[in-house]
Amino acid sequence: MGAPMASNLIKAGCDITVWNRTKSKCDPLLSLGAKFESSPARVASSCDVTFAMLADPESAFEVACGANGAAEGMAAGKGYVDVSTVDDATSKLIGKRITSTGASFLEAPVSGSKKPAEDGLLIFLTAGDESLYKRVAPLLDVMGKSRFYLGDVGNGTAMKLVVNMVMGSMMVSFAEGLLLSEKVGLDPNTVVEVISQGAINAPMFSLKGPSMVKAAYPTAFPLKHQQKSKAGAGPAESVSQPIPTAAAANELYKVAKSLGLADQDFSAVIEALKAKVQSSQH
Ligand SMILES: NC(=O)C1=CN([C@@H]2O[C@H](COP(=O)(O)OP(=O)(O)OC[C@H]3O[C@@H](n4cnc5c(N)ncnc54)[C@H](OP(=O)(O)O)[C@@H]3O)[C@@H](O)[C@H]2O)C=CC1
Numbered sequence: 001m002g003a004p005m006a007s008n009l010i011k012a013g014c015d016i017t018v019w020n021r022t023k024s025k026c027d028p029l030l031s032l033g034a035k036f037e038s039s040p041a042r043v044a045s046s047c048d049v050t051f052a053m054l055a056d057p058e059s060a061f062e063v064a065c066g067a068n069g070a071a072e073g074m075a076a077g078k079g080y081v082d083v084s085t086v087d088d089a090t091s092k093l094i095g096k097r098i099t100s101t102g103a104s105f106l107e108a109p110v111s112g113s114k115k116p117a118e119d120g121l122l123i124f125l126t127a128g129d130e131s132l133y134k135r136v137a138p139l140l141d142v143m144g145k146s147r148f149y150l151g152d153v154g155n156g157t158a159m160k161l162v163v164n165m166v167m168g169s170m171m172v173s174f175a176e177g178l179l180l181s182e183k184v185g186l187d188p189n190t191v192v193e194v195i196s197q198g199a200i201n202a203p204m205f206s207l208k209g210p211s212m213v214k215a216a217y218p219t220a221f222p223l224k225h226q227q228k229s230k231a232g233a234g235p236a237e238s239v240s241q242p243i244p245t246a247a248a249a250n251e252l253y254k255v256a257k258s259l260g261l262a263d264q265d266f267s268a269v270i271e272a273l274k275a276k277v278q279s280s281q282h
Pocket residue numbers: 001002020021022023025053054055056058059062063083084085086110111112113114220221222225
């Protein structure tokens with residue numbers, strides 16, 4: 001996600017400095033004209049605004065607050081925008097550490113996937129420092145098609161987790177439908193087509209359906225990241241709201257992980273369902 005986002009900024013003429021744990025993954029960006037620094041701290045000290053796109057709460061915290069982390073290069077007047085998907089507590093911790101340096105903090109997780117990231121069509125769910133939001137708005141507009149400012153730090157994360165919760169349940173329901181259609185003698189490709197023409201159509205179904213039918217799961221959104229959101233459990237627990245459908249879907253993502261599918265696309269959750277169906281028949 002970070003690479004296509006940075007690439008769009010470079011193509012828009014921004015002066016970009018990058019860092020990634022595995023340096024070789026920066027090579028395509030360097031060939032587009034980006035500079036490289038040897039640590040997040042050095043990126044932060046050489047840039048006005050630093051964007052972070054990390055796998056999970058642990059890596060987002062480490063890169064912001066760990067040794068040679070971005071916070072070490074932060075100072076008043078600089079901004080840190082964390083576009084990773086993390087949990088509420090992690091986002092607040094990162095925000096606290098960044099603002100303790102005098103810099104501003106914005107959480108800005110994105111809705112969208114690899115293709116929208118490449119096409120500059122992400123949706124930014126931002127919260128935190130409003131003046132930093134206004135300052136980076138032109139950059140968000142290069143990388144995305146829309147942006148929401150949602151108030152205090154935590155609200156962007158909560159919005160992202162709610163959206164992922166809905167998406168995770170939709171995918172499991174779709175997988176159940178595809179599998180069931182096959183079992184009762186229907187062509188699942190026709191199911192995908194019928195759904196695409198009705199009121200429950202979603203781009204996700206048309207995008208992933210044809211490859212799911214072929215049992216192919218080219219990774220756009222890794223399954224481990226869907227399961228990481230724990231079906232929106234964080235926000236739901238904070239207000240004691242039951243989320244029975246999402247919780248059941250999350251169990252299936254856990255099974256999929258245990259089957260070694262963590263790095264495949266999250267649509268591979270259908271394989272967990274197939275395994276469940278098989279074991280119930282024995
Ligand atoms: N893929 C998608 O469709 C979407 C993803 N997201 C969110 O975007 C973020 C990135 O996702 P995605 O690009 O798919 O994930 P990837 O797994 O492809 O990339 C994760 C990045 O995190 C880095 N990283 C992981 N662990 C560490 C660590 N301990 N220290 C330093 N760097 C680390 C990786 O570095 P290295 O290259 O060295 O492994 C890599 O740059 C996640 O938070 C995800 O939830 C949000 C919307 C959609």
